[in-house]
Amino acid sequence: MLYADIVVDISHEKLDKIFQYAIPKDMEEHIHPGKRVIIPFGKGNRNIKGYVVDITDTPSFDPQRIKAIIKADDAQVPIDSKMISLAYMIKKRYGGTINDALKTVIPVKKAVRNNTTKYIRLNADDTTLKELLEQYGKDKRMSSRCILLNALAENEVMSEEFIKNELGVSESVIKSLEKTDVIAVESKIRYRNPIKVNAQERGSIILNDDQRRIADEIISDIDDNKMNNYLIHGVTGSGKTEVYMEIINHVLQKGKQVIMLIPEISLTYQTVKRFYAKFGDRVSIMNSRLSAGERYDQYLRAKNKDIDVMIGPRSALFTPFDNLGLIVIDEEHEGSYKSEMPPRYDARQVACMLAKMSGCSVILGSASPSVEAFYAVQQGRLILKKLAQRAKGASLPQVYIEDLREELKKGNKSIFSERLDGLIKDRLSKGEQIMLFINRRGYSGFVSCRACGHIIKCPHCDVSMTYHTPDGEQYGTYKEGARLVCHYCGYEMKATSTCPKCSSKFISIFGTGTQKVEMMAARKYPGARILRMDKDTTKGKDGHAKILSAFAAGDADILIGTQMIVKGHDFPNVTLVGILAADLSLGANDFSASETTFELLLQAAGRAGRAQRPGEVVIQTYKPDHYSVINAAKMDYEAFYNREISARKLFGYPPVVGLLSVLVMGKNEADTGKFANLLAQTARQCEAADENLLILGPSEATISKINDYYRKVIYIKHADERILIHVRDCMQQLHLGSKDYNDYIVHYDILT
Numbered sequence: 219m220l221y222a223d224i225v226v227d228i229s230h231e232k233l234d235k236i237f238q239y240a241i242p243k244d245m246e247e248h249i250h251p252g253k254r255v256i257i258p259f260g261k262g263n264r265n266i267k268g269y270v271v272d273i274t275d276t277p278s279f280d281p282q283r284i285k286a287i288i289k290a291d292d293a294q295v296p297i298d299s300k301m302i303s304l305a306y307m308i309k310k311r312y313g314g315t316i317n318d319a320l321k322t323v324i325p326v327k328k329a330v331r332n333n334t335t336k337y338i339r340l341n342a343d344d345t346t347l348k349e350l351l352e353q354y355g356k357d358k359r360m361s362s363r364c365i366l367l368n369a370l371a372e373n374e375v376m377s378e379e380f381i382k383n384e385l386g387v388s389e390s391v392i393k394s395l396e397k398t399d400v401i402a403v404e405s406k407i408r409y410r411n412p413i414k415v416n417a418q419e420r421g422s423i424i425l426n427d428d429q430r431r432i433a434d435e436i437i438s439d440i441d442d443n444k445m446n447n448y449l450i451h452g453v454t455g456s457g458k459t460e461v462y463m464e465i466i467n468h469v470l471q472k473g474k475q476v477i478m479l480i481p482e483i484s485l486t487y488q489t490v491k492r493f494y495a496k497f498g499d500r501v502s503i504m505n506s507r508l509s510a511g512e513r514y515d516q517y518l519r520a521k522n523k524d525i526d527v528m529i530g531p532r533s534a535l536f537t538p539f540d541n542l543g544l545i546v547i548d549e550e551h552e553g554s555y556k557s558e559m560p561p562r563y564d565a566r567q568v569a570c571m572l573a574k575m576s577g578c579s580v581i582l583g584s585a586s587p588s589v590e591a592f593y594a595v596q597q598g599r600l601i602l603k604k605l606a607q608r609a610k611g612a613s614l615p616q617v618y619i620e621d622l623r624e625e626l627k628k629g630n631k632s633i634f635s636e637r638l639d640g641l642i643k644d645r646l647s648k649g650e651q652i653m654l655f656i657n658r659r660g661y662s663g664f665v666s667c668r669a670c671g672h673i674i675k676c677p678h679c680d681v682s683m684t685y686h687t688p689d690g691e692q693y694g695t696y697k698e699g700a701r702l703v704c705h706y707c708g709y710e711m712k713a714t715s716t717c718p719k720c721s722s723k724f725i726s727i728f729g730t731g732t733q734k735v736e737m738m739a740a741r742k743y744p745g746a747r748i749l750r751m752d753k754d755t756t757k758g759k760d761g762h763a764k765i766l767s768a769f770a771a772g773d774a775d776i777l778i779g780t781q782m783i784v785k786g787h788d789f790p791n792v793t794l795v796g797i798l799a800a801d802l803s804l805g806a807n808d809f810s811a812s813e814t815t816f817e818l819l820l821q822a823a824g825r826a827g828r829a830q831r832p833g834e835v836v837i838q839t840y841k842p843d844h845y846s847v848i849n850a851a852k853m854d855y856e857a858f859y860n861r862e863i864s865a866r867k868l869f870g871y872p873p874v875v876g877l878l879s880v881l882v883m884g885k886n887e888a889d890t891g892k893f894a895n896l897l898a899q900t901a902r903q904c905e906a907a908d909e910n911l912l913i914l915g916p917s918e919a920t921i922s923k924i925n926d927y928y929r930k931v932i933y934i935k936h937a938d939e940r941i942l943i944h945v946r947d948c949m950q951q952l953h954l955g956s957k958d959y960n961d962y963i964v965h966y967d968i969l970t
């Protein structure tokens with residue numbers, strides 16, 4: 219008799235166990251690890267689904283009492299046992315339930331739709347096309363048509379999916395163009411290469427010496443079956459993407475597949491087009507805008523060997539390629555590679571696990587590598603490859619640091635330093651473009667009383683309320699009809715014109731948000747065309763893309779925005795970047811605040827002067843002596859890194875020392891405190907704890923209450939990750955072991 223170890227398909231932490239079921243003889247052939255099965259469960263023998271994770275011939279308890287599998291669930295795409303093992307590894311490292319881990323690596327099945335794909339083909343010659351573009355160009359309502367025709371002018375055939383998702387062209391626009399016979403809609407089950415490579419565009423790129431050398435070195439390691447992992451540290455615009463594509467091409471020629479992770483925000487038409495142009499429809503993409511069904515289709519396409527390259531955010535890591543040959547992670551330093559949802563996995567680490575299982579390499583790339591990655595280089599876990607020059611020969615920008623305290627002394631109360639003001643005027647007169655960047659952490663419109671200092675806070679959260687007028691303004695003086703909104707829980711209340719504490723009328727709204735910058739810029743530079751990009755202006759489906767393409771098309775002189783504008787976009791006409799308050803993120807209560815700041819400044823500076831014209835960057839700051847600011851201005855990553863890593867060593871922070879942070883949340887403040895104490899005590903008494911285990915707290919979290927949940931934190935440090943994992947498991951066992959603790963939510967995060 220054979221027995222199957224099965225995890226049940228119910229995401230409840232209490233059920234996070236493995237159950238043994240007997241495999242009926244006639245099913246033996248069909249049951250294997252990764253198979254989904256229907257089993258009788260619990261006292262009532264409810265039929266539920268489970269995943270087989272292992273098969274043994276030894277029963278783990280009285281065989282008489284072991285129930286049998288009812289049937290195999292064949293509708294499910296068979297799951298690679300590799301993926302199941304990966305789920306187990308994720309659970310082990312990041313905690314949480316095996317179900318959450320399985321759901322992460324295996325997408326939820328949606329009704330499999332018709333597997334045909336629609337393609338749009340251009341049906342017009344160049345002259346007709348030109349006439350149409352001219353005609354539609356005159357009419358704003360026809361802009362979607364222009365987008366579609368322009369894209370088809372470059373690639374005669376494109377998939378409808380790409381056109382809808384990436385270009386944002388609607389079904390009705392496609393239909394109406396189809397009626398005029400300018401385009402034809404074709405359905406194909408499999409279309410080998412619908413995207414024509416534009417030879418002119420591609421032919422022009424020949425790797426420069428540095429790019430060639432790095433590509434060749436990595437390719438030769440791959441050919442020698444050396445499974446190294448690499449970090450490509452290349453300044454922005456140094457041509458990292460071209461290097462990835464060269465290596466990817468080589469891996470594909472060996473008949474293997476490639477996963478390329480890029481941050482969702484840089485998953486733009488521009489980026490994807492480069493890959494489509496080189497690899498045709500063997501490439502697919504994933505992004506959060508795909509529906510669950512569409513995502514599942516990509517999963518199937520990968521399984522069916524319809525595609526060889528998957529580009530997407532961290533979830534693309536779980537593309538079921540059975541002959542994986544390479545994983546590339548671009549912009550490796552990006553925070554979005556860490557999952558915020560359980561299991562809180564880090565895609566960079568999981569990529570290394572998956573690569574090891576698959577016998578392939580990982581390439582990380584960044585202009586400002588994470589401290590972890592560079593530390594891994596120093597420890598020999600990653601091989602460093604450097605690209606020091608910009609590919610197109612453009613020089614790095616000239617960077618100025620402006621001390622805002624000095625500006626104030628000079629009597630300049632505006633948000634623009636003298637230098638920045640002068641340079642803005644210069645660019646406006648030359649018709650060159652400007653980006654003004656404001657750190658998001660300064661994004662606030664909090665309301666306070668100038669008489670008593672009272673700050674209006676959310677009654678449910680330990681954060682200040684944000685002021686919103688009906689027309690969306692968030693600054694200035696009190697307006698009738700304005701509301702206060704909590705950005706954490708969504709709570710709203712009417713804004714009052716008097717202080718709720720002292721009844722004074724001196725209520726004022728503070729804010730240094732993007733709107734305020736926009737208003738000040740509009741006042742100071744009348745006639746300048748200004749675009750603003752932030753959470754409010756990018757709400758629609760393609761909000762981002764619309765603003766960026768308008769700016770790229772030269773529809774504005776100044777682009778004002780938060781973090782969003784500094785990530786990976788290439789605007790050749792931008793020759794000035796202003797960073798309005800560089801140190802707003804330095805005050806953050808977080809051991810990586812200096813790293814975040816440095817990285818933002820470097821990325822922002824990298825936006826200037828990407829093409830032939832040289833760029834200038836103005837960093838305005840209250841902390842002109844801070845090493846994040848100084849080294850970002852010098853664009854000296856290694857100097858920054860050396861300072862930062864010695865600080866981490868000194869204070870015992872990751873990546874030098876492992877850190878387990880435990881966030882405990884509960885509805886009653888005192889009880890939550892008690893439970894947090896109990897958890898800390900459990901950690902102390904865990905058998906893995908040795909004298910090197912350092913337990914700090916519990917103490918109040920930076921934001922001590924969100925959504926009526928009180929928040930306590932415990933920090934636990936140890937040099938050995940395995941000990942932290944063990945300690946976490948002890949705490950998790952206590953938490954999940956008794957009904958008494960059902961009301962608490964605990965998040966664990968191990969940083970190494």
Ligand code: ADP
Binds near residue numbers: 426609610
């Ligand atoms: P990164 O990924 O490092 O920011 P990219 O690969 O996007 O850099 O390259 C920046 C720009 O330089 C792109 O427009 C790219 O097409 C161009 N480029 C890169 N390598 C070369 C090359 N060898 N010759 C000409 N242009 C190049």
Ligand code: ZN
Binds near residue numbers: 667717718
């Ligand atoms: Zn007051």
Ligand code: ZN
Binds near residue numbers: 677678679704706709
């Ligand atoms: Zn709130």
